[in-house]
Amino acid sequence: MVAAIGVLLGALVNLSGPGHYVNWGFIQISYGNLIVIGLMVITFVAAIAIPFHRRGGRS
Amino acid sequence: MTATPQTDVASDPEVEKQWTTKIRKALVKALPPERLIPDRQPSYLSSWIYVFGALTIGALTWVIISGCVLALYGPTWWHTSSVGLFVNSTHLWSVELFFFFMVIHLWGKFFMAAWRGNRQLTWITGVVTFMISVGTAFTGYLSQTNFDSQWIATQAKDGINSTGAGAFFNVLNFGQMLMFHITLLPVAVLALTVLHVLMVRRRGIVPPFEVSAKPDATPAASAPAANEGGVA
Secondary structure, three states: OHHHHHHHHOOOOOOOOOOOEEEEOOEEEEHHHHHHHHHHHHHHHHHHHOEOOOHHHOO | OOOOOHHHHHHOHHHHOOHHHHHHHHHHHHOOHHHHOOOOOEHHHOEHHHHHHHHHHHHHHHHHHHHHHHHHHOHHHHHHOHHHHHHHHHHHHHHHHHHHHHHHHHHHHHHOOOOOOOOHHHHHHHHHHHHHHHHHHHHHHHOOOOHHHHHHHHHHHHHHHHHOHHHOOOOOOHHHHHHHHHHHHHHHHHHHHHHHHHHHHHHOOOOOHHHHHOOOOOOOOOOOOOOOOOEO
C-alpha cells in the first residue's frame, strides 16, 4: 500500500540517472525542458482557441 | 465646542498646502478606487489568455508563503522531515508554475503588443520582473544545500566570472546567495509585481487590435486611462 502510494506520488520518470538530451546541430536541450516548452505552447494555443464561457451568458 | 465640518477642513488653504493632502489627491487622481478595484471589465477580456497574469500572481503567492515556511524551519527540516520535504517540493513546483504561467502571459502580451497606448512602462516592469525572477530562481537553486546546488554553483562560477560579475556576485559564497534569494531579489520581484499591477489598473488592459482600430472606440491607444471597450 505504502509502495503504491509512493509510486503515485513519486516522479513518473526515474530522475536518478543521467539526463537525456536532444542534440540537433549546435542545439542541445534536455527532454525535460523540451517537454515543458511543448506544454507551454499547447497551453498557449488552447488559451486562445478554447471559448471562455462567461457567467450569465452576456455578450 | 463643536467639531469643524469636514468640508471646511478640506477647503482650508492651509490644509490644501500640506504635502500629505497633495500626495493623497495625486494618488486618488492617478488611481481612483473604482479603477483600482473595478466592478466590471471590458468584454474583450473574455478569453483564457487574460487569465495567465492572475495565475502567475497566484503561483507567486504560494512561492512566497512556502519560502517563508522554509526560512523559518531551515535546511535540516526541509531535507529530513516528510513535511519539510513536502513544503520544499511545493516551493519548487510553485516556482515551475510561476514561470510556466509567466511565459504564457508574456507570449500573449507580446503578440497583442501590450505596450500600445502609453503602456510602455507596464511592459518594461514586466520584463524586468521576469529577469529578476530568473536571478531569484537561480539563487534558489544555489540555496538548496545539497549536491545539486554545489554542482550548479561550480558550473555557474566560470560563466559568471567570465562576465566580470563574479567580483561582487560569488556563486560559491552560500551566505551571499541565500541572502540574495530570501531578501534582495524577492523584495524586488514583489515590489515590481505590485507596481506592474498598479500600472495595469491605471492604464487599463490593452484592447485587441480590432477594438483599438475602431474610430469610434472609447478606448484605445490614444486614451489609455479611459475605461476601454465594452463592459463585461
